[in-house]
Every structure is written in structure tokens, then in C-alpha cells.
Amino acid sequence: MRAEDQDRAIAEVVSRVVGGVTQGGSQALERALAETIYHERKRVERGAPSRARTRALAAWDKRRSQLVRGSDTVRRRVLEELVTGFAREVLGNFDPRVHALATRAVPFGLSALLHASSPQQLLQRFPQLGLDDRIEVNGAVEHALALRDKGTLVCVPTHSSNLDSIVLGYGMHEQGFPPLLYGAGLNLFKNPLMGYFMRNLGAYTVDRRKTAPIYKQVLKEYAGVALEFGYHSLFFPGGTRSRSGEVESKLKLGLLGTTVKAYANKLARHDPKPGLFVVPMVLSYELVLEAETLIDDHLQAEGKARYIITDDEFSSPLRVFQFMRGILELDARIYLTLMPPRDPFGNLVDREGRSLDASGRTIDTSRYLCAAGDGPVDDPNRDQEYTRELGQQLTRDYLRGNTVFPTHLVAFAAFAELEAMHPQRDLYRLLRAGAEDESMVFGDLARSCDALRERLLAMEAAGEVRLSRRVRTLDGGDLVVHALRSWGTYHTHSALTRRGDRIDATDRNLLLYYRNRLQGYGLGAS
Amino acid sequence: MAEVEAERAPQRGGYAYPLWRRNDRPLSMDWTGPLYVFDIDNTYLLSEWTSFRDLLRLRFEAAEDKHPVPGAVELLAGLRRLQPDGERPAFYFVSASPNTMRGVLEKRMLIDGVLHDGITFRDLNRLRYLRDIFGYKLAALLLYRLENPRGAREFLFGDDREHDPLVYAVYTQMCAGTLRGPELLAELEAQGVRKSAQHYIVALADELPAHDPVQWVFIRRLRPGEPNEVERETPLPDRLLFLDDYGEAAAVLRALDLLNARAFREVLAAVRREGLGEQPLRLVRALGERLPAAGRERVEQEVQA
Numbered sequence: 001m002r003a004e005d006q007d008r009a010i011a012e013v014v015s016r017v018v019g020g021v022t023q024g025g026s027q028a029l030e031r032a033l034a035e036t037i038y039h040e041r042k043r044v045e046r047g048a049p050s051r052a053r054t055r056a057l058a059a060w061d062k063r064r065s066q067l068v069r070g071s072d073t074v075r076r077r078v079l080e081e082l083v084t085g086f087a088r089e090v091l092g093n094f095d096p097r098v099h100a101l102a103t104r105a106v107p108f109g110l111s112a113l114l115h116a117s118s119p120q121q122l123l124q125r126f127p128q129l130g131l132d133d134r135i136e137v138n139g140a141v142e143h144a145l146a147l148r149d150k151g152t153l154v155c156v157p158t159h160s161s162n163l164d165s166i167v168l169g170y171g172m173h174e175q176g177f178p179p180l181l182y183g184a185g186l187n188l189f190k191n192p193l194m195g196y197f198m199r200n201l202g203a204y205t206v207d208r209r210k211t212a213p214i215y216k217q218v219l220k221e222y223a224g225v226a227l228e229f230g231y232h233s234l235f236f237p238g239g240t241r242s243r244s245g246e247v248e249s250k251l252k253l254g255l256l257g258t259t260v261k262a263y264a265n266k267l268a269r270h271d272p273k274p275g276l277f278v279v280p281m282v283l284s285y286e287l288v289l290e291a292e293t294l295i296d297d298h299l300q301a302e303g304k305a306r307y308i309i310t311d312d313e314f315s316s317p318l319r320v321f322q323f324m325r326g327i328l329e330l331d332a333r334i335y336l337t338l339m340p341p342r343d344p345f346g347n348l349v350d351r352e353g354r355s356l357d358a359s360g361r362t363i364d365t366s367r368y369l370c371a372a373g374d375g376p377v378d379d380p381n382r383d384q385e386y387t388r389e390l391g392q393q394l395t396r397d398y399l400r401g402n403t404v405f406p407t408h409l410v411a412f413a414a415f416a417e418l419e420a421m422h423p424q425r426d427l428y429r430l431l432r433a434g435a436e437d438e439s440m441v442f443g444d445l446a447r448s449c450d451a452l453r454e455r456l457l458a459m460e461a462a463g464e465v466r467l468s469r470r471v472r473t474l475d476g477g478d479l480v481v482h483a484l485r486s487w488g489t490y491h492t493h494s495a496l497t498r499r500g501d502r503i504d505a506t507d508r509n510l511l512l513y514y515r516n517r518l519q520g521y522g523l524g525a526s
Numbered sequence: 527m528a529e530v531e532a533e534r535a536p537q538r539g540g541y542a543y544p545l546w547r548r549n550d551r552p553l554s555m556d557w558t559g560p561l562y563v564f565d566i567d568n569t570y571l572l573s574e575w576t577s578f579r580d581l582l583r584l585r586f587e588a589a590e591d592k593h594p595v596p597g598a599v600e601l602l603a604g605l606r607r608l609q610p611d612g613e614r615p616a617f618y619f620v621s622a623s624p625n626t627m628r629g630v631l632e633k634r635m636l637i638d639g640v641l642h643d644g645i646t647f648r649d650l651n652r653l654r655y656l657r658d659i660f661g662y663k664l665a666a667l668l669l670y671r672l673e674n675p676r677g678a679r680e681f682l683f684g685d686d687r688e689h690d691p692l693v694y695a696v697y698t699q700m701c702a703g704t705l706r707g708p709e710l711l712a713e714l715e716a717q718g719v720r721k722s723a724q725h726y727i728v729a730l731a732d733e734l735p736a737h738d739p740v741q742w743v744f745i746r747r748l749r750p751g752e753p754n755e756v757e758r759e760t761p762l763p764d765r766l767l768f769l770d771d772y773g774e775a776a777a778v779l780r781a782l783d784l785l786n787a788r789a790f791r792e793v794l795a796a797v798r799r800e801g802l803g804e805q806p807l808r809l810v811r812a813l814g815e816r817l818p819a820a821g822r823e824r825v826e827q828e829v830q831a
Contacts, residue, residue, distance in 0.1 A: 443613070477614075478603075481603075485636055489636060500549075500643045501551050502551075
């Protein structure tokens with residue numbers, strides 16, 4: 001957020017959060033404070049012993065005694081202090097100078113990575129580095145661009161990798177989109193250089209260790225206030241990276257719901273540009289940097305899976321380098337597909353920003369929120385239902401915008417072969433097994449891939465999915481060879497390994513991860 | 527990349543040639559499909575060296591920095607795609623590189639999408655075998671021949687830098703049964719093969735039925751248009767073809783119906799990108815009636831198109 005808007009935004013957030021709590025009376029105020037103190041104290045206690053930790057615990061103890069002994073006025077002041085502290089912590093900064101520098105540096109840095117197959121080649125290719133041939137932005141780009149001056153864009157991409165923010169930032173900038181405000185996990189700010197850039201490029205901090213409901217409320221209000229101030233924003237409705245490899249089908253509606261409220265507030269303020277345009281985006285990778293960690297985490301017994309992963313492949317520069325090298329060697333593309341923009345209620349919008357009903361007729365969505373002849377009426381239940389509908393539309397958009405790569409297609413076909421070999425085994429037994437007599441015949445797998453490819457081609461023609469150039473043009477045998485190349489070039493263990501004319505599923509977890517990208521299309525049971 | 531274990535050569539008379547090999551595809555004994563054997567250095571990958579520094583570079587460069595010979599990857603992919611008998615053709619690689627290079631070279635193959643059914647590397651822990659490329663290659667070829675079906679039709683690929691033309695010529699004679707026993711021993715002696723290895727190779731050759739599976743041998747000239755000493759001075763079988771580029775090999779294989787039209791075009795395009803492939807029909811025309819007339823006509827038309 002720009003410096004001139006920051007104080008206003010903080011005041012607005014504090015007013016809304018504190019106002020919301022105190023509306024519930026003295027008991028609600030006491031409960032909110034008690035919860036916050038409890039969660040924050042617990043968080044601090046989990047930290048390693050240090051002077052800072054001791055000081056922080058003492059501060060929370062002081063607040064606890066204020067909660068016990070203080071009047072409502074004192075409690076309200078304590079809450080205001082807490083919320084202000086949270087809001088300042090969350091607040092992102094936007095520095096146009098840093099943005100200008102980054103938009104010049106990122107293409108070089110990222111393209112250096114994407115084009116470097118070895119330090120020797122990096123030097124050889126130095127003058128010709130470019131990213132245009134690696135990140136392909138397609139879909140409703142012009143449509144979304146047409147809306148940027150007619151209201152506020154809310155970009156909602158799928159989330160597979162920590163590289164998403166970088167790829168999105170670059171891809172959108174190259175297409176002429178304005179800078180986007182976005183929330184990023186605290187772990188991404190840990191690297192001082194990266195943290196500096198992220199903070200000054202509009203990223204606001206999301207500390208997932210903070211579990212106090214008040215903190216979550218601050219985050220939500222901040223996102224909403226930014227939208228109302230007209231900041232084009234980006235957030236991941238899946239909440240976190242897809243652990244299973246599936247295209248997100250369950251979205252976190254909390255943050256998504258801020259769009260309806262922000263729209264209502266804009267209408268109430270007679271904002272000349274009240275429109276909020278939700279742009280669904282799908283990021284599709286042939287290889288996913290953190291695939292091995294993510295699927296292992298997904299397969300952990302329920303409740304043990306980690307919401308925050310701090311020690312994955314993204315934290316290892318060597319793995320990031322290997323990944324980028326793989327992308328180059330495979331002549332791989334990253335697809336960023338923009339789907340047609342929608343309003344906060346899930347209706348499509350035209351290039352003028354007008355909402356359209358299912359028959360393509362223009363509709364006045366202000367009536368969704370306003371009583372006859374009046375301004376917007378506050379109704380959280382109604383807004384929740386609108387948001388749920390928007391979420392459903394987004395999950396359908398994600399499936400349609402997903403680009404299928406050979407790694408997805410071959411993994412799906414190979415996993416189906418494994419399932420057919422052992423129809424009686426459940427998923428976990430199938431993943432644990434791995435005897436040599438379970439290998440597949442290369443030719444059989446190639447034929448299965450041909451059959452699956454035919455089905456996908458028909459689905460693409462019907463607009464149900466997108467296919468990468470290789471899936472469109474290669475036959476089953478070449479698709480298998482290409483998938484083997486992709487996995488073998490980057491991953492520690494390839495999902496499939498060929499020995500002569502036999503194919504072994506050497507890393508079944510990884511196979512499942514890539515296979516899952518085709519989940520949700522009704523292509524077969526798992 | 528997952529390492530697949532290689533095996534040592536089987537013993538004969540208590541001795542085994544020091545090499546590491548794999549044969550991942552047991553072919554059924556009635557199999558009659560094409561079987562391709564490729565050398566790696568200078569045949570599949572550009573590995574020319576003129577100085578010790580070049581050699582060091584080749585030894586330590588990463589898989590990503592290695593470059594295939596123009597058209598080689600396209601040719602290998604095209605040959606793999608065509609399945610005349612309903613089964614994928616068999617591919618073997620016999621490399622004169624040490625087994626320590628296996629990881630890098632197999633990774634390069636993976637990057638290029640090159641499939642193989644078996645690969646042999648030298649075991650250079652015993653340095654006295656360093657110069658014995660002739661004996662090594664013969665032993666490696668014979669071991670595959672003994673395991674593979676009699677009816678497999680072999681197509682051999684090498685280059686004129688090392689001993690490939692002579693090795694393939696001797697191999698062809700050994701299979702046909704025209705070079706065995708004392709004569710073979712004398713030939714091996716003349717080529718400087720170590721004594722213990724000589725007896726090993728003779729023993730392997732004696733196990734072969736007298737049947738010549740070799741259809742054609744393709745030798746890539748490192749200097750296009752310049753026949754080297756071996757080519758000029760050694761009597762070689764007339765199925766041994768010297769190539770200036772893989773466009774010429776692709777034309778012959780297309781005439782034999784072992785490549786489809788698309789693969790042929792892809793090989794030609796790849797060699798032309800490197801400024802080669804000026805006369806793709808040179809060999810086809812030189813071979814004349816030794817190739818099927820319909821095949822020759824088809825290739826002529828496709829090149830002109």
C-alpha cells in the first residue's frame with residue numbers, strides 16, 4: 001500500500017475490528033481480549049528461550065492483568081493497541097522505485113535461472129536472456145486488461161508452488177497489468193533481500209503462526225479496505241499450496257467474501273468506480289518444484305499434515321536451481337491462464353464491467369445488496385451465500401483453465417494401470433507396494449496414454465480443459481518418453497522408470513501427485 | 527536420477543573382460559525386428575577432442591552441457607517410433623567411456639528422450655586396458671549377440687574417430703563364421719588386444735551360430751567429405767557406409783522403410799539447422815539397386831517435396 005494511504009487504512013481496519021467486537025458488549029470485548037492473549041502467549045511460549053521471548057511473555061502477562069482488573073475503557077484501549085499492532089505488522093508498503101527496479105531485475109534474475117542449464121551456458125547465453133518463451137500468459141488477458149481502469153481487479157490464482165508469486169508478478173507485469181497487492185506468508189520474508197522486495201512491492205505479511213481470531217479479522221479487514229481504496233489485489237483462494245497436486249476444489253471463502261463486503265461499502269460511499277472484478281487464474285507447471293514434499297505432507301495421517309512448511313525444496317537454492325535447469329532442458333513452459341472475469345457474485349462481466357446473467361443479458365448487481373430504493377443492507381448470511389456461489393464458479397473455472405502436461409497425462413494413465421492390476425487394494429496399500437512383477441509394458445502404457453489423450457482432446461474441444469502443445473501433438477509413446485525426461489531431469493526419484501520395455505512406478509507418491517492434476521474431470525475413479 | 531545397477535561381463539574360462547553392462551530387455555527368441563547398436567562418443571554425442579584440455583572438459587562437463595550430433599536425437603526417436611512388427615525396435619549402446627561416466631551420459635539420454643534397452647561401459651579401474659578399445663567393443667557386441675535372438679536384424683552405428691569401422695567389420699565376419707579360431711586370434715593380436723581378452727573373445731565367438739545378422743553399418747565421418755585412413759586403406763564390407771551427416775543415414779533407412787516420412791523430415795531439418803545435409807540422397811543414389819526401388823523412389827520424392 002502506498003505511504004499516503006497507510007494511516008487511513010490502519011485507522012479504518014482498527015475502527016472496523018474494534019467496532020465489531022465492542023458491538024457485542026462488555027462480554028464480547030472481554031472474550032476477544034482473553035482469546036487473543038491466550039493464543040499469542042501460546043505462540044510466544046513455543047519460541048526458543050531468549051530475552052525477547054521473556055520480554056514478550058511479560059508484556060502479555062501485563063495485558064492479562066489489565067484484562068482482569070481493568071474497566072471496559074481500559075480493555076478497549078488494550079484491544080485498540082493490539083489491533084493497531086497487528087495492522088501495522090500486516091501492512092504492506094508499495095514503493096514505486098522498488099517496483100521499477102524489480103520489474104527490471106526480476107526478468108533478468110528469473111530468466112537467468114530459467115535459461116541457465118549450467119554456469120557455463122548461463123555465461124554463453126547472457127546477452128540473449130528473455131522470459132517470453134518460458135512463461136506463457138494466455139486466456140482472457142485483453143478482457144481483464146480492459147477492466148483495470150473500470151474498477152478494482154481481484155486476481156485469484158490457483159496455488160501450487162512458492163514460485164507462483166514470482167511467476168505471477170512477472171507474467172502480469174509483462175502483460176501491462178498494474179502492481180497487485182497480495183498477502184504472503186511470513187516465511188517468504190525471512191530472506192532479507194526477498195523480504196525487502198516483497199514488502200516494497202505491495203506484499204502484506206501473513207503470519208500463519210498467529211492463530212488469534214482477532215489477527216485473522218485484521219487480515220480480512222485489511223484485504224477489504226485495500227479493495228475499497230481501489231488497490232488491485234491478488235490472493236490465493238485455496239489458502240495454501242495444493243498439497244495433493246489437485247486443482248483446488250475447496251476454497252477458503254473468508255478472504256473471498258471480502259469482495260462482496262467491499263463492493264457493498266463502495267456502493268454505500270457512492271464510489272464512482274464501485275466495480276470489483278474477480279479474475280480467476282490458473283498456473284500450470286509441467287514440473288512442480290516442491291512436489292515431493294507437498295505430496296508427502298498430503299499423505300500424512302489426517303491432523304498431522306503441516307499447514308506451514310518451512311523446509312521444502314523452495315528453501316534450498318540448489319533445488320530451485322535444479323528445477324530451473326530442468327525447465328530449460330525440457331524446453332518447458334509455465335502457463336498462466338486467465339479465465340473470463342466475474343463479479344463478486346460469480347456472474348461473468350463484459351469488457352465494460354457490466355455483469356451478465358446466464359443468457360448474456362446485462363444485470364444490475366447493486367440490487368443484490370440493496371433494499372428497494374435504499375442503499376446496501378448489511379446481511380452476512382446473504383453475503384456468505386453469494387461468496388459460496390462465487391467459489392463454486394471459481395472451482396469450475398480452475399478446471400477449465402488447467403493446462404494438461406505430459407507428466408499429468410502419463411501419471412494418470414500409469415496410475416490407472418496400477419489400480420487395474422490391484423483393484424482390491426486401497427490407495428495407501430497401492431502406494432506402499434512396489435514389487436517388480438508390477439511393472440507395466442511400455443507399449444501398453446503408450447496405448448493407454450493414446451486413449452486418454454483422445455478423451456482429453458475431445459474435452460478441450462468442448463472447453464472443459466486446456467492441453468499443452470506436446471499433449472496435443474505427441475503420440476502415447478512420445479508422451480511417455482517426455483514424461484520420463486521431465487521427472488528424471490529434476491526429481492530425486494522419477495515417478496516412473498523405464499528398464500528396457502518395462503516401466504516401473506518407482507515413486508508412487510510422486511506419480512499420485514502428478515496424476516491428481518486430472519482429478520475432478522470424471523476421467524476415472526481413484 | 528535413480529541409478530540402475532550394471533553387471534560385469536560373464537566369465538569364460540575363469541576370465542571376464544572388464545566392463546559394466548546392462549541388458550534390460552529380454553527379447554523372445556523368435557523376434558525378428560530391427561536391433562540398433564550405437565556408439566556414444568562422436569556418434570550420438572559430439573565428443574571430439576584435440577588436446578588434453580578437451581579431454582578433461584569432456585570428462586567433467588555436466589550432462590546439460592553435452593551436445594548431440596546434429597540429427598542423432600531425431601534419428602533415434604524416429605527409429606524408435608516405427609514398429610514394423612508391432613514391437614518397439616531394440617536399442618543398445620556400446621560406449622568406450624568409463625563406467626564412471628554412466629550417470630552423466632544416461633542423464634543426457636534422458637534429457638534427449640533417447641531410450642535404450644542396454645548399455646555397456648568400460649571398467650577402467652584396470653588401466654592396462656585403457657588402450658584396448660578394439661577388444662572391448664568386440665566383447666561388448668558379442669555379449670549382446672549371444673543374448674539376443676538369432677533373427678534380429680542388426681544396424682550398427684559408429685564413427686571414424688576410433689576403431690568402429692574395423693570393429694564392426696570383424697564383428698560381421700565373426701558372426702558369419704568366416705573369422706573364427708586361429709585366424710581370429712591373429713587378427714586380435716594384430717589389433718593389439720590383450721592376450722587374456724583375445725581368448726575370451728574367441729571363446730564367445732565360438733558359441734555363436736554361423737549367422738550374419740548385420741544388415742548395414744553406418745559410420746559417421748568426423749570430417750565430412752574427407753575419407754580417413756581406415757576408409758581409404760582397409761578392405762571393408764560393402765554394407766559399411768560412410769556418412770557425412772545423419773541426413774544421409776536417414777535417407778537410407780527411409781528407403782528401407784525403417785523411418786516414417788515425418789521422422790525423415792525431422793532428421794533432415796535437424797542437420798540442415800547446423801548447415802549440413804546438402805546431399806541427403808548421395809548414399810541412396812550410390813547404393814542404387816541394393817535398396818528397394820520403391821524405397822528409393824519414395825525418398826527422392828520426399829526430398830524434392
